Amino acid sequence: MQNKKHIQIAVDGPSGAGKSTLSRALAAELGCVYMDTGALYRAVALYFMRANVGIDEKEKIIAGLGEIKIGLEYQNGEQLVKLNGEDVSRLIRTPDISSAASRISAIPEVRRFLLAAQRNVAAANDVIMDGRDIGTVILPDADVKIFLTATAEDRAERRYLELLSRGEQTDYATVLAAVIRRDGDDASRDVSPLKPADDAVPVDTTGNTFEQSFELLKGIITEKLRSKTNETQV
Numbered sequence: 001m002q003n004k005k006h007i008q009i010a011v012d013g014p015s016g017a018g019k020s021t022l023s024r025a026l027a028a029e030l031g032c033v034y035m036d037t038g039a040l041y042r043a044v045a046l047y048f049m050r051a052n053v054g055i056d057e058k059e060k061i062i063a064g065l066g067e068i069k070i071g072l073e074y075q076n077g078e079q080l081v082k083l084n085g086e087d088v089s090r091l092i093r094t095p096d097i098s099s100a101a102s103r104i105s106a107i108p109e110v111r112r113f114l115l116a117a118q119r120n121v122a123a124a125n126d127v128i129m130d131g132r133d134i135g136t137v138i139l140p141d142a143d144v145k146i147f148l149t150a151t152a153e154d155r156a157e158r159r160y161l162e163l164l165s166r167g168e169q170t171d172y173a174t175v176l177a178a179v180i181r182r183d184g185d186d187a188s189r190d191v192s193p194l195k196p197a198d199d200a201v202p203v204d205t206t207g208n209t210f211e212q213s214f215e216l217l218k219g220i221i222t223e224k225l226r227s228k229t230n231e232t233q234v
Helices: 019-030 038-050 058-067 095-104 108-124 134-138 152-165 172-188 210-233
Strands: 008-012 033-036 070-075 078-083 127-131 144-149 201-204
Touching: 008 019, 008 134, 019 033, 019 127, 019 210, 033 070, 033 078, 033 108, 038 058, 038 070, 038 078, 038 095, 038 108, 058 108, 070 108, 095 172, 108 127, 108 134, 127 134, 134 144, 144 210, 152 172, 201 210
Parallel strands: 008 127, 008 144, 033 127, 144 201
Antiparallel strands: 070 078
């Protein structure tokens, strides 16, 4: 394993699998910085939607990347996403933005644009980072890799309840259709498609309570880190 100063934990998986909620709680429990990498792509998507640039207008998107400045701040353990100085943390959590982020993340230039920001956070902190290509591309030498999933129906139910809790008007069928479409987009893109790393631990949380999933992942991470420590001491 490559020598690293800081602990790196990668949590990948499809939309709605609970990556962000669980990773945030695990980071707080383990004393790590939490980084939701999907939020970066969502912020890029929001920028171009506001600029009336179509998600399929690849050349305009590539040309416009230089106009974007994305910043991450952490307050009370929460990640805030700044788009050209504006806090857009809540604005990027809609189904439309989710769908647009998936499509825009298939553009290689967008992924390169955001790569350094993700690796810089990991280089400076003990980090739990979640996304769709963390263990395969962003942090290939991560100490722990988890591939988190659940059925599309289970994930749609969680996302539906999350949106309702924010006061957003939607229905379960619409959210389920968006989840299935997002799965297809993420798995079929040419650049960094959604797939588990060869050395990732697969975890299916279908039907689990949050507490059950939290304890399951905490146990996996603790054991993996203990094993890594023992390996370095041999």
